[in-house]
Amino acid sequence: MLFGKKSIIKEKEINQAYKEFLNNEDIILLCVDEAKDFDIMHLKEAQCFPLRRISNESHLLPKDAVYYVYAFREGIAYQGTKKLINKGFKAYNLGSQVHFKGYFEGLAAPKNRKLKRKKNNYE
Numbered sequence: 001m002l003f004g005k006k007s008i009i010k011e012k013e014i015n016q017a018y019k020e021f022l023n024n025e026d027i028i029l030l031c032v033d034e035a036k037d038f039d040i041m042h043l044k045e046a047q048c049f050p051l052r053r054i055s056n057e058s059h060l061l062p063k064d065a066v067y068y069v070y071a072f073r074e075g076i077a078y079q080g081t082k083k084l085i086n087k088g089f090k091a092y093n094l095g096s097q098v099h100f101k102g103y104f105e106g107l108a109a110p111k112n113r114k115l116k117r118k119k120n121n122y123e
Helices: 014-022 035-040 051-060 074-086
Strands: 027-031 066-071 090-096
Touching: 014 027, 014 066, 014 090, 051 074, 066 074, 074 090
Parallel strands: 027 066, 066 090
Antiparallel strands: none
């Protein structure tokens, strides 16, 4: 038997979701990584609201927006999306930024603003 409300986490593919974000001002692209990690590299035009702050500070976020949630690690993005939904927000899980093929910002963002994958040493 389940107790409490069960959250239904909807997912979107990160590259398609980014295109939707660019064309809709009601969507907020939200990175739930810690600020120090966000400062290193994040999707262009994303906002940072760390996962640890959602439980106690979600009242700072606009309730009428749609949130596209991502992080460097997929599990963190999933947890952030789940917490936002449980707080009454409309949120979609985009998963990890590792799969993103668009533009990045931050201290470690590549010069051409796109993430280039390094080849493994053993290849």
